Amino acid sequence: MNTLLILPLITPLMVAAVSFLVWRRKAWQKWLSVGGACMSFVWACALFESVRDGEILTMQAGGWAAPFGISLVADTFAAVMVLLTATMGLAVTIYAVRSIDERRAAFGFYPILQILLMGVTGAFLTGDLFNLYVWFEVMLMSSFVLLALGGERAQIEGGIKYVTINLLSSAIFLAAIGFLYSVTGTLNMADLALKIGALPASLTAPLSVLFLVAFGVKAGLFPLFFWLPASYHTPPAVVSAVFAGLLTKVGVYALIRTFTLIFAFTDVDVDNLLLTLAGLTMVTGGLGALAQTDARRVLSFLIIAHIGVAVMGLGLNSTRALAGTIFYLIEDVIVLTNLFLIVGIMGRVCGTFELARMGGMYRTHPMLGALFLVPAWSLSGVPPFSGFFAKLALVQAGLEVEAYTVVALSLVVGILTLVAMMRLWAEAFWKPSPYVVDAAQDKMQTGKMLLVPVCALSLMSIGLGIGAEAVFGVALTAAGQIDNANGYIEAVLGVRR
Amino acid sequence: MSLILRTATRYLMPLLLLFSVFLLFRGHNKPGGGFIAGLVAAAAFSLFAIANDVRAARALVRVEPQTLLGAGLLLALMSGLLASFGGGDFLTGVWGDVHLPLVGELALGTPLFFDIGVYFVVIGVALMDVFTLAEETVAEETELLNADKKERRR
Amino acid sequence: MIVMLAFVIGGLYAAGLYMMLRRSITKLIIGLSLLSHASNLLIFTTGGLVRARPPIIADGATEIIKPFADPVPQALVLTAIVISFGVTAFALVLLHRTYLTIGTDDLDDLSKTDLAQPERNG
Numbered sequence: 147m148n149t150l151l152i153l154p155l156i157t158p159l160m161v162a163a164v165s166f167l168v169w170r171r172k173a174w175q176k177w178l179s180v181g182g183a184c185m186s187f188v189w190a191c192a193l194f195e196s197v198r199d200g201e202i203l204t205m206q207a208g209g210w211a212a213p214f215g216i217s218l219v220a221d222t223f224a225a226v227m228v229l230l231t232a233t234m235g236l237a238v239t240i241y242a243v244r245s246i247d248e249r250r251a252a253f254g255f256y257p258i259l260q261i262l263l264m265g266v267t268g269a270f271l272t273g274d275l276f277n278l279y280v281w282f283e284v285m286l287m288s289s290f291v292l293l294a295l296g297g298e299r300a301q302i303e304g305g306i307k308y309v310t311i312n313l314l315s316s317a318i319f320l321a322a323i324g325f326l327y328s329v330t331g332t333l334n335m336a337d338l339a340l341k342i343g344a345l346p347a348s349l350t351a352p353l354s355v356l357f358l359v360a361f362g363v364k365a366g367l368f369p370l371f372f373w374l375p376a377s378y379h380t381p382p383a384v385v386s387a388v389f390a391g392l393l394t395k396v397g398v399y400a401l402i403r404t405f406t407l408i409f410a411f412t413d414v415d416v417d418n419l420l421l422t423l424a425g426l427t428m429v430t431g432g433l434g435a436l437a438q439t440d441a442r443r444v445l446s447f448l449i450i451a452h453i454g455v456a457v458m459g460l461g462l463n464s465t466r467a468l469a470g471t472i473f474y475l476i477e478d479v480i481v482l483t484n485l486f487l488i489v490g491i492m493g494r495v496c497g498t499f500e501l502a503r504m505g506g507m508y509r510t511h512p513m514l515g516a517l518f519l520v521p522a523w524s525l526s527g528v529p530p531f532s533g534f535f536a537k538l539a540l541v542q543a544g545l546e547v548e549a550y551t552v553v554a555l556s557l558v559v560g561i562l563t564l565v566a567m568m569r570l571w572a573e574a575f576w577k578p579s580p581y582v583v584d585a586a587q588d589k590m591q592t593g594k595m596l597l598v599p600v601c602a603l604s605l606m607s608i609g610l611g612i613g614a615e616a617v618f619g620v621a622l623t624a625a626g627q628i629d630n631a632n633g634y635i636e637a638v639l640g641v642r643r
Numbered sequence: 644m645s646l647i648l649r650t651a652t653r654y655l656m657p658l659l660l661l662f663s664v665f666l667l668f669r670g671h672n673k674p675g676g677g678f679i680a681g682l683v684a685a686a687a688f689s690l691f692a693i694a695n696d697v698r699a700a701r702a703l704v705r706v707e708p709q710t711l712l713g714a715g716l717l718l719a720l721m722s723g724l725l726a727s728f729g730g731g732d733f734l735t736g737v738w739g740d741v742h743l744p745l746v747g748e749l750a751l752g753t754p755l756f757f758d759i760g761v762y763f764v765v766i767g768v769a770l771m772d773v774f775t776l777a778e779e780t781v782a783e784e785t786e787l788l789n790a791d792k793k794e795r796r797r
Numbered sequence: 798m799i800v801m802l803a804f805v806i807g808g809l810y811a812a813g814l815y816m817m818l819r820r821s822i823t824k825l826i827i828g829l830s831l832l833s834h835a836s837n838l839l840i841f842t843t844g845g846l847v848r849a850r851p852p853i854i855a856d857g858a859t860e861i862i863k864p865f866a867d868p869v870p871q872a873l874v875l876t877a878i879v880i881s882f883g884v885t886a887f888a889l890v891l892l893h894r895t896y897l898t899i900g901t902d903d904l905d906d907l908s909k910t911d912l913a914q915p916e917r918n919g
Contacts, residue, residue, distance in 0.1 A: 152733045160720060166713030166767075209726070209735040254709075276873055283880045290887055294894065302895050303907045306822065309888060313829050314817070320836040320877055327870065328843030678879060772886045779893060 148205040150196060151218045153189040154228055154267050157182055158235075158260040165257035172251040176243050179256040183232070183239040186263070190232035194225045200623045202637035204273070212639045213337040219273035219638055222624035223472060227270040227399060230479045233606075234391045235263040237599035241487055242384045244595040245494075250295050250382070258295075262288040262388065269396045273638055275323055275333045278400060282319070282364070286312050289393060292385045293377060304377030311373040315363035322356035329353075335407050336638035339631055343411040350412040357404050358416065365397025367457060368426040371450045375434065378449070379442035379499070383490020386442060390449050391483030395475055398456050402471070405460060406628045420461030425555045427454030432562030441489045441499045441574065444566055445482070448525065451559050452478050455540065458552055462543050468625035470539030473618055477532045477610055481521040484603035488518050491596050492574050501570065506579025515575040517597075520604040522571060524611070526564035532610030533560075535618065652694040659687035667762050668755075677758035681765025688766075689773045697777045708770040715763025722756035802842045809835035820904045822895060826888045833881040837874045844870025 161182030165175040197203055197220055205218040220228070239259065246255050265285030272278050290312075294305040327333055329349055330341045342350060363370045374394070378386050405416065431451025438444045456478065459471025489499070495511060496504040508515050524531035537560060544553035610617055627633055663683035670676030692700035704711075726735035738752040809831050816828025847866040854861050899906060 148732060149727045152727065156720060156724065156733075159716065163713045163716035163720065166709045166716065169707060169709035169713070206732050207734045209732045276876070280876060280880070283884070287880075287883055287887060290884075290891070294891055297894050297898055299898055302891070302898055305891055306825075306895065306904075306907055309884075309891065310817065310825060310829065313884060313888075314832065317829075317832040317836045320833070321839050323873070324836065324840035324843045324870070327840070327873070328845070333869075768883070768886075772890065776890060776893060779897070783897060 148203070150189065150193050151203055151205040151220055151271060154186050154193060154232060155218075155264055155271065157186045157189060158264040158267070162257035162260040162264070165254070165260070169254070172248065172256075175251065175254075175256040179239050179260055180236075180243060182260060183236040183263075186267075187232040187236045190225075190229040190267075193220055194229040197222050197225045198620055198623070200627060200633075202627070202633055204637050213332050213334045216277050217273035217334060217336070217638050218271045219336075219634065220271055221627045221634055221637075222620065223399075223402075223628055224270045226472065226476060226620065226624060227395070228267050230476060231263060231266045231270065231392055234388060234479060234483050235259075237483065237487070237603055238384050238388045241387070241490075241596055241599045245384055245490065246382065247296075253295055255292070255295060258288045258291050259388070262292060266392050266396055270399060273335050275326065275335060275338070275404075279316070279319055279323060282396070282400075283316065285393065285396065286316065289389060293381050293389075295385075296381070298380070300380045304380035307373050308377040311363060311370075315360050315370075318356055318363075319360035322353060322360060325353055325356070334638065335403065336631075336635040338408045339411050339635055340639070342408055345412065347413040350409065351414045354405070354409045354412070354414045354416055357409075358401070358419070361397050361400045361404070362423070363397075364394065365401060365457070366394050366427075366450050366453050367397075368423045368430060368454070371427065371430070371453075374450060375438075375443055375446040378446040379440060383442075383486055383493065386445075387483045387486035387490070390445065390486050391479045394449055394453055395456075395479055398453060398460075398471075398475065401457065402460050402468070402628065406468070407631050407634065410631065417461050417463050420457055421549060421552050424454045424458035424461050425552045427451070427457065428555050428559040429454075432559040432566070435566040436562060436569070439501050441492065441501060441504070441570055442486070444501075444570055445485055445489060448485075448563055448566060449482055451563060452482070452525065455537070455556050455559060458556055459540050459543065461552070462540070462547055462549060464543055464547065465622070465625045465629045466539060466546070467543035468628055469618065469621040470536060470543055472621040472624050473532075473539060473614075474536040476617065476621070477524065477536050477607065480603055480606050480610070481525045481533065484521040484600060484607065485518075485525065487596070487600050487603070488514065488521070489570075491600065492518075494596075496574070496579075501573040503580055504574040505577040506575075508575040509579075511575075514597075515571070517600055517604050518571060518575070521607055522567035523564075524607045526567055527560040528564070530611055532607050532614060532617075535611065535614040539618065539621075648694045652690050656687050656691055659683055659690070663687065663762075667758060670758055671754060677761030678765055681762045682769065684762070685766045685769030685773070688770055692773060692777055697774055697781065701774060704770065708767045708774060710767070711763045712767030712771065715760045715765075715767060717760070718763065719757050719760025722753040722760060725753050798846055799842060802838065802846070806835050806839050806842065809838065821902050822892050822904060822907075823902055825904065826885065826892055829888065830881065830885050833877065833884075837877050837881070840870050840877070841874050 161178055165178055168174045193203070200222060203220045206212060207216045207218065209215070242255070242259065262285060265281050265288060268281035269278055269285060272281055290305065290309050293308055294301055323333065326338070329345055330338055332338055332341060359370065363373075366374045378389055405420075409416070428451050431447050431449070431454060434447035435444045435451060438447060452474075456471050456474050459467040459474065491514060492504065492507065493499045495507060498504060520531070524533040527533040527537040537556065540556060541553050544556070663680045666675040666683060667677060667680035670680065688700055688704060691703060723734040725737050727733050729737065736752050736754050738750055741749045741751045743749055813828045813831030813835055816824045816831060819825065819828070844867045847864050850865045852861060852865045852868045896902060
């Protein structure tokens, strides 16, 4: 069964390697990537199926026993995230086939996208902090390339900001790893959980803050988020979609792992700090979204706002809150990827992402308008959709511990999101077009293939709403495992705490 | 493109390449290994590219850097997967004795193939970078030169 | 020795940050590599400095004699160096592209993506 853990990792790498071998044949790379994404999806489903009941799979790379080698661990949370990665990977690969121009394909867009997906999957599966750093770098390097590929002026401007701030955060992460190793002598997360309790708070508190800053930058938490809206809107919509859906969530995942598995066993209490940051992140993101006039930048700020909601669950620090966070992450990944893909189509139709210049799409593309509303309402937390149930769980958890301010803020941010989404919809669809457009020509530009992943993702968010109870059940299992780390530690090290 | 550098490269390159192979095989038990061996080999080709030009260096490497990269990745992956097929953990070393004529018994293992894979990946990546940067610079210089000529004609 | 290295690391961090705050993109990249050197040296130092004591069990012995050099930080540093090699290579390509596209090395000319620019897409 151990092989199941590496298959979702190996498949994209294999696809990338073969793509490099057939470097000149762009069509082969294209379909190879689609095939590889399908395979990864199948493996991820199998992995999820085998751990959904709360089992924890582990693999020790090279057969070296746990604290010495590199462990790969799949608990329910990790498997859910891997499944999401594979699903989004499949969706964006199909979308990319019709939307990525030949020039970008010639520079290796498809293999690099696969490597990015591998990096994300690896970050979810690893049980070792330094290995996490390596996956982060794999992810970042491929995302740098995807971001700058094409070499448009805006892309390069965004790229430099992205590279600089992310490298800074990597340097902080690396330094934190160095300190942690020097005081504990291990970097295996399960082993760290056992050993870190012996350290005084004067050592663990600064360490935890270093990790908070490093992961906070990646996640886009409040004072550290500014690189995100400066860069996410510059690349093609597919790239923004996969960044929006997955990259920031890896930061949140890393925060959850380190603070529930490692720093939970110290005297350090960052819950209030996390809640404050989460609240500020929500407000800044929500207000920022309202202030923007570019559709993609509106979405960039909404990413930040909803990172805040997800981190709030971590700060509330109870099983129900964690389950809410996990549910929220599932919903957020699907919805934000979907929104960026739809906005990409809208931009193709209108020829611009400026809200003032968009419009009249209700006449030419009524179906797209309906499709846009599904993720838009879901993100805002309108009742029958999945976002509502996720937020309900978080709000309940917040009320249990009487964290009224942050709960109120999370509700406000829902309204702000709704306003921002409805403004986007009204500007792009409802408002008469500022130009006389030839509707027939516009229909040509959309392309049916682009709608396939969009429809699939929309159906998925509706499905999440209908099957909310089952999904929440899985989230509860995952949260239970996170909350009681003994199972994780035992699965990795084979010893009881 | 000085004469001294070109002449020196002619003698240095074979030495560097031999040294890189030596480092590669030494790497299992002693300092060395696929990564630095690959860097040395890539340095040799880069030196050639500096002494002559990029096109000559590309012709010398014969295959594209991307192919080296892909082949190396596949080789490394396969050597890691071999253990998985046998039911072990990924990347576990699998060893076997091979009897070669004249050489005698030889212990061959997947770590060696992994290292060779790394070797090719490093050469591929480094050369891809060097060639791309060098070609861009050349293109830019010719562009400037052409602009200059046009200016003068006016 | 550790005290001296601590100053070196601090100096590297300071120099790296100072370089990053300059306006030139070239200096930004130099600053980033100084930062990663500082982090690497930090890991190396925190692993403990032991001279000429490789972590190898002598022939016939069953246990290693302390003190010995911890091999893990060295392996971590090696990996981190490889990664920073790749990142720096990419950053250089990006710098070159920037210079080709925008024709400047000045970061102040790159400040526009943050601002809404209605006229750009038209």
